């Protein structure tokens with residue numbers, strides 16, 4: 001009888017361990033699904049990059065457009081220019097804050 005009790009006791013311990021894993025694994029599964037969705041979105045954007053370049057307008061309504069927003073997100077976003085140092089002009093995107101220097 002002692003042997004049977006010990007086996008049952010160990011079996012119940014395995015159940016307790018499994019139940020503890022269920023919660024952790026469910027959380028990991030949610031994280032994995034979120035990661036998959038993020039990767040799919042990034043992959044989709046990367047695949048669209050050449051087409052976005054074809055549609056990208058460098059200048060629109062008199063404003064230079066952000067290349068990062070245009071290619072990575074498929075949106076036109078104006079950049080604001082400001083004087084830079086050493087014959088450089090600086091432009092910053094009003095939307096994503098991407099900035100770049102341009103030689104005059």
Ligand SMILES: [Zn+2]
Pocket residue numbers: 066067068069070077093094095096097098
């Ligand atoms: Zn931008």
